[in-house]
Amino acid sequence: MKKGILEGIVVLDLTRVLAGPYCGMLLADMGATVYKIEVPVKGDDSRAFGPFKNGESVYYMNFNRDKIGCTLNLKSPEGKELFKEMVKKADVVIENYRPGTMEKLGLGYDVLKEINPRLVYGAVSGFGHTGPYHQRAGYDIVGQAMGGLMSTTGWPGGEPTRTGTPMGDVLGGLNLSIGVLAALLHQRMTGEGEKVDVSLVDSVVSAMTNINMIYLATGRIPERIGNRYESTYPYDSFKTKDDSVIIGAGNDKLYGKLCDLMGEPELKTDPRFTAVKDRVANHVTMKEMVEKWTMQYTVDEVADLLNAAGIPGCPINSIDRVTRDAQIAEARNMFPEMDHPVAGKMRLTNNALKFANESADPSRPAPTLGQDNDEVYGQFLGLDAKKISQFKTSGVI
Template sequence: MHDASEPRPGAAALAGLRVVDLTQVMAGPFCTMMLADLGADVIKVESPGGDATRHSWGETGEGRDSTAFFALNRNKRGVCLDLKTEEGLADLHALVRTADVVVHNWRPGVAERLRVDHATLSALNPRLIYASISGFGASGPYAGRPGYDLIAQGMTGAMSVTGEPGGRPVKNGLPIGDLGAGLLLVGGILAAYLHRLRTGEGQRVETSLYEALVALSVWESTEYWATGEAPRPLGSANRMSGPYQALRTRDGHLTVGANNQRLWQALCAALSLEHLAADERFATNMDRMRNRDELAALLEERLADDDTEVWVDTLLAAGVPAGPILDYAQVLDHDPHVTARGLVREIDHPVAGRVKVLGPPITLERTPATIRRHPPLIGEHTDEVLAEIRAERERGREGER
């Protein structure tokens, strides 16, 4: 079996870890890309039709993969297998025997129908870490429902606290259910891997979009249990402290984080609004929460005197957390901090040419995350990977003689 317990000196953090990636679209591919960035050998197994995201928005031309696919599949090798055929299933089973981790994000029941469920694969490889993401988990009354980020946001309360008070339901601008579940599964896989290093035991690891969104509701659940009332939308404001929100200036908006007494007083001084610091309506954090709208109006009246850039500089000089509100063109093309932190990278793709992707968001001093491979063409490494499996099988047989 593939041995991931002793990576070579100087290798990436997860060098030697082989991951069979059966995922598609977003939550699963995001998880496996994080593992690949950290050095795992992620083998993306697709049906002849390919990951649906290959044909999503952002296509680069006739016969080419979409930019959406590029965003989630770097550092992976691509294998094409038809799991509905005996030959394709046999090849996958052979690959699983050499793997450390299998990841999929099918709806419960699909893996069983394809004969790649936990019981089947763990019988082939007892050390296997079998990881899955679904919309609602493998059990419970919603288990069989299709899993979409939008649906999960609506059913977990996330949409009930997003947007402006009194407005229509609004989902979070980022697909936090998908991405949150992907990140949670990364943690679960690594925890299971540490357990296997100690004991030799594989295990099943599971999460869902639903559980990720409930887990992220730390402030909202706290408010409900403390007050007995369901939290409501607050726009950009924080439900626990303030002022901590977006405020209008002369030419736009800024964000301000004066979320404790010291910062509140510093904000008032920086804006020459010392009388507000002495106003009993805003004396304590609870007072400011009760009178949030009135306070915001008074602050915006003062902020209307100058532009966002001036106020951000003024507040930062006074030690008050503040920042502009930027769009993605400003962030990705012009922000010097993005460049300094390496958050936008370029890779060479054999069809699309030079392609921009987001860089790894984790910094490891001794075993840094890297971008080593372009997102694979469909089946690009099928022959290579199957040849490796055969060679590993032969070495195993020779070792048994």
């Protein structure tokens, strides 16, 4: 197995689609032994999500690399008992069923903690396991809508917009990972297990920090403002000869550098723009003045001038540019190549973790459905080949 900073941690991953699998992916990338447990025959819903390469879902393969794959029917009595045996040997269980589903199966946290008092149980769902909405179904778009993100994303006068990536799910997966790691630390210090309950909606609300505070502090409801930032300016996209460039002059020092770079040092003492709050209040005029300068150059020329002066600035990269960028793709290895037994060679999206002494880069392709049944039930649980064959025939695994 892959070594890493979480080597020796055993995780049972019952999750499907994105938020839960993203958590399992991070734990696996960091070296935990993650057993991806799927429904026999069908597997994770995302196996049917495109795009596909040689018939295999690229969506599934990205979020389930570095995991050991097995199938198990948790609705069958034999399947429940097999899972309980696995729980005895595990450190962590993660699931993203609708709240109450695991309890209906007889495998809720109250049952599992009696089997393994040290167990860390992580659950991510649309609305969490408490409250009047806890039984509601929830996908990423529900999290973004209910949590307020869509209401503040887009352009003035336009429709509320979900982010281009499923940010609600990603935030849910990240928060579940953080909670599981904190509970593991608690487990190591006290010997006690814990339940981690994460909601997609809560995850989005938590990420809306400064936006929420505008309303809580002032009563003003934040609206869609495009690429501009509510808290400082110039911090926006600006037109150039060929496209738009990003400038993030987020404090007085950087603003002063920008004024000098534009050849207008007098703007540093202009009372309309002296302080951050003044530049925010007069952002329309400020944008016009910055664009008089940026329109003289191309995006890449402006970006080069900004970075040479120590001012944050960059092009708005399309994904093809991201995957070719020397910093992102090469130096930070954000698109490592992997050889899948069916899909063949392909590039994945890496996690953002870099450690000084351990690798968190993916090293094992996602499993085909039930690929590791013999390893899981033979080596991990110690069943003989005859028993495993019987379970396969009867549809238990």
